[in-house]
Amino acid sequence: MTAREDILTRIRAALQDSPEAPQVPREYRAASGMGADELIELLVDRLVDYKAQVAVVPESDVPARIASLLEGAKSFVVPEGLDAGWLAGADGGGASRRRLDSPAEPLSVAELDGIDAVVTGSAVAVAETGTIILDGSANQGRRAISLVPDHHICVVKAADIAGILPEALRRIDGTRPITMISGPSATSDIELERVEGVHGPRRLDVIIAR
Amino acid sequence: MTTFLGMPALPAFGSGNLFAGESFPKAAHRELGNAQLRANLGHATHTIRDKRQAVVSELPDWEQLRDAGSAIKESVMARLPELLEEFEANFTARGGVIHWARDAREANEIVAGLVRETGETEVVKVKSMATQEIGLNEYLEEQGIEAFETDLAELIVQLDHDKPSHILVPAIHKNRTEIRDIFLREMPGADPALTDDPPVLAMAAREHLRRKFLTAKVAVSGANFALADSGTLAVVESEGNGRMCLTLPETLITVMGIEKLLPTWQDLEVFMQLLPRSSTGERMNPYTSLWTGVTEGDGPQNVHLVLLDNGRSAALADEMGRSALHCIRCSACMNVCPVYERTGGHAYGSTYPGPIGAILSPLLTGIQAEENNSLPYASSLCGACYDACPVKINIPDILVHLRSVDVDSKRGTKKVPSQMDLGMKAASWALSSGRNLGLVEKGLPLGRLAAGRDKKIKKLPGIAGGWTQSRDIPAPPAQSFRDWWAKEHRDAGGSPGTPDGGPSSTPSPETKEAQQ
Numbered sequence: 123m124t125a126r127e128d129i130l131t132r133i134r135a136a137l138q139d140s141p142e143a144p145q146v147p148r149e150y151r152a153a154s155g156m157g158a159d160e161l162i163e164l165l166v167d168r169l170v171d172y173k174a175q176v177a178v179v180p181e182s183d184v185p186a187r188i189a190s191l192l193e194g195a196k197s198f199v200v201p202e203g204l205d206a207g208w209l210a211g212a213d214g215g216g217a218s219r220r221r222l223d224s225p226a227e228p229l230s231v232a233e234l235d236g237i238d239a240v241v242t243g244s245a246v247a248v249a250e251t252g253t254i255i256l257d258g259s260a261n262q263g264r265r266a267i268s269l270v271p272d273h274h275i276c277v278v279k280a281a282d283i284a285g286i287l288p289e290a291l292r293r294i295d296g297t298r299p300i301t302m303i304s305g306p307s308a309t310s311d312i313e314l315e316r317v318e319g320v321h322g323p324r325r326l327d328v329i330i331a332r
Numbered sequence: 333m334t335t336f337l338g339m340p341a342l343p344a345f346g347s348g349n350l351f352a353g354e355s356f357p358k359a360a361h362r363e364l365g366n367a368q369l370r371a372n373l374g375h376a377t378h379t380i381r382d383k384r385q386a387v388v389s390e391l392p393d394w395e396q397l398r399d400a401g402s403a404i405k406e407s408v409m410a411r412l413p414e415l416l417e418e419f420e421a422n423f424t425a426r427g428g429v430i431h432w433a434r435d436a437r438e439a440n441e442i443v444a445g446l447v448r449e450t451g452e453t454e455v456v457k458v459k460s461m462a463t464q465e466i467g468l469n470e471y472l473e474e475q476g477i478e479a480f481e482t483d484l485a486e487l488i489v490q491l492d493h494d495k496p497s498h499i500l501v502p503a504i505h506k507n508r509t510e511i512r513d514i515f516l517r518e519m520p521g522a523d524p525a526l527t528d529d530p531p532v533l534a535m536a537a538r539e540h541l542r543r544k545f546l547t548a549k550v551a552v553s554g555a556n557f558a559l560a561d562s563g564t565l566a567v568v569e570s571e572g573n574g575r576m577c578l579t580l581p582e583t584l585i586t587v588m589g590i591e592k593l594l595p596t597w598q599d600l601e602v603f604m605q606l607l608p609r610s611s612t613g614e615r616m617n618p619y620t621s622l623w624t625g626v627t628e629g630d631g632p633q634n635v636h637l638v639l640l641d642n643g644r645s646a647a648l649a650d651e652m653g654r655s656a657l658h659c660i661r662c663s664a665c666m667n668v669c670p671v672y673e674r675t676g677g678h679a680y681g682s683t684y685p686g687p688i689g690a691i692l693s694p695l696l697t698g699i700q701a702e703e704n705n706s707l708p709y710a711s712s713l714c715g716a717c718y719d720a721c722p723v724k725i726n727i728p729d730i731l732v733h734l735r736s737v738d739v740d741s742k743r744g745t746k747k748v749p750s751q752m753d754l755g756m757k758a759a760s761w762a763l764s765s766g767r768n769l770g771l772v773e774k775g776l777p778l779g780r781l782a783a784g785r786d787k788k789i790k791k792l793p794g795i796a797g798g799w800t801q802s803r804d805i806p807a808p809p810a811q812s813f814r815d816w817w818a819k820e821h822r823d824a825g826g827s828p829g830t831p832d833g834g835p836s837s838t839p840s841p842e843t844k845e846a847q848q
Contacts, residue, residue: 136646139651185843251615265630287601313375318531
């Protein structure tokens with residue numbers, strides 16, 4: 123008997139009493155019912171609590187905001203599908219600062235390690251938990267680019283903010299490579315006190331475009 | 333032989349790091365002697381309790397989420413064979429490879445074989461209870477493969493050649509100064525000027541592991557959840573070491589217990605609300621990664637999953653105990669446990685300490701394996717663990733159930749009856765009728781004699797000595813309630829033994845005291 127057959131046989135034998143699968147009571151909240159301003163306010167509050175830096179700007183000001191955040195960066199990487207207009211102000215330091223990562227020409231891990239910052243969009247955000255979800259769409263790129271550089275600049279469109287987690291998860295396809303981000307990397311492993319900044323990007327800048 | 337229907341199969345118990353090597357009272361006694369340990373644990377468990385309470389109170393539907401979580405897990409157990417097959421089909425269809433492991437040894441061999449196929453001799457690891465349980469690191473080392481733990485607390489424990497003592501924060505028993513000293517001693521190239529400031533220590537760990545992450549070809553992980561309807565795996569973490577391991581290497585090998593399944597994508601909305609708040613006391617953990625088989629151009633292209641039984645099917649066969657398999661490893665039960673808070677995790681011996689470990693370990697190994705039958709007694713049955721459990725595992729009930737399994741399993745195995753057997757026999761006789769009890773109570777004055785002048789019994793003989801180990805027993809009353817009642821009512825002219833003797837039945841202050 124293969125291990126697979128053996129284990130399935132053991133489980134079936136263990137369930138000889140035929141326990142019934144209960145109906146799952148889903149009486150928890152399915153939606154928050156919050157308005158657009160409330161959603162932004164709550165998301166900002168949560169992100170600040172995680173020690174992320176947040177700016178709420180009109181969509182037209184996104185390029186200027188990105189440019190100012192990238193001022194100190196010697197280099198930055200963007201996914202192929204990032205809104206080209208967002209980088210309008212960022213090429214001032216010389217076009218050579220910008221590196222493009224694409225499925226056809228992916229950067230190596232070593233190259234990514236030499237890059238200071240990354241700019242991505244996002245799929246959906248959760249106001250209540252301060253969570254930004256990336257699903258690997260063209261404006262976010264593959265997972266490595268938002269992981270290796272030490273500074274992540276992430277643009278969240280106001281329309282993509284959901285109130286609570288169930289609303290957000292309904293908006294994404296679970297079979298894509300997904301990363302949920304709630305603040306910069308952190309650890310509580312020393313005396314259970316939270317320290318921000320370990321292996322993931324130590325600096326997270328969120329730009330909420332309304 | 334394809335089916336066991338209608339015929340009981342022998343349970344296949346688990347092996348690996350699931351055993352209390354010595355009895356809990358003995359181990360606890362030793363650990364309690366370590367004042368530094370108790371101070372560290374007291375500080376850490378109280379910090380996390382307060383944080384958890386704050387973020388749990390914030391949610392208006394916390395109890396509804398617990399109800400849903402509990403029902404989802406119950407339904408997973410009832411439908412486990414079909415859900416495993418559904419998950420397997422979906423994960424495989426997306427390019428992942430599934431392996432099945434009956435026990436710890438088989439799982440270790442599968443992982444070592446997969447690493448060998450890549451030609452590598454090093455792996456980076458994401459913190460995982462399943463690989464701790466099967467002793468994977470030790471096995472890989474024997475096979476000439478070096479495993480690097482990348483979670484900060486696991487790294488501390490590994491560098492110190494110590495054992496984890498908590499499932500979420502394996503180094504909870506160490507304070508910052510002890511951790512600094514370990515880094516200075518064991519970390520090649522550690523800055524001699526290293527301070528014990530937690531951010532400084534975290535940065536030292538980043539420096540130490542960065543090169544490993546960027547060059548590793550093979551990673552080994554556990555999984556927090558597996559979604560049957562999509563074939564998706566999830567890892568919940570904080571530091572980004574998980575993302576590094578799950579994203580950068582070419583080969584990813586995940587080891588997961590068969591009970592970790594959830595039926596649907598929708599169920600994730602319940603568990604991703606329950607888990608972070610219960611474990612680190614955060615609204616959400618910094619990073620959660622989800623992957624479904626292989627995604628071209630993103631992450632590892634050689635993706636494996638080892639599905640581990642190792643006693644889970646045996647635990648499932650225990651109708652009372654099977655809900656222990658609902659556990660999502662949040663550690664809330666140990667953080668609130670008055671026993672764990674004082675003894676720490678090492679006293680439990682097994683990979684799974686605290687209240688959940690006290691039921692899970694004996695369920696996975698069988699109650700009479702090594703000293704695991706001492707674990708269900710490592711509790712005051714206060715019920716704090718049940719209140720804190722996000723999936724409502726009734727740990728106190730299962731503890732009591734396992735105590736009875738322990739007693740039953742020993743019944744008739746010895747020719748000479750034990751003190752406990754004799755005591756229980758005597759109690760059964762005495763409590764079976766009022767007459768018998770009355771006769772026993774005639775012996776109360778003997779107890780007063782034993783108590784002596786200070787009216788305290790300081791040491792009871794035999795197994796009853798456990799009671800007087802840390803407290804005295806006050807002298808028994810001069811007469812029993814029955815005797816007093818009979819006398820009182822005879823004097824008052826009422827018929828003895830009837831409770832409605834009128835006002836004269838109020839005991840005098842003196843006799844009242846005698847009854848206490």
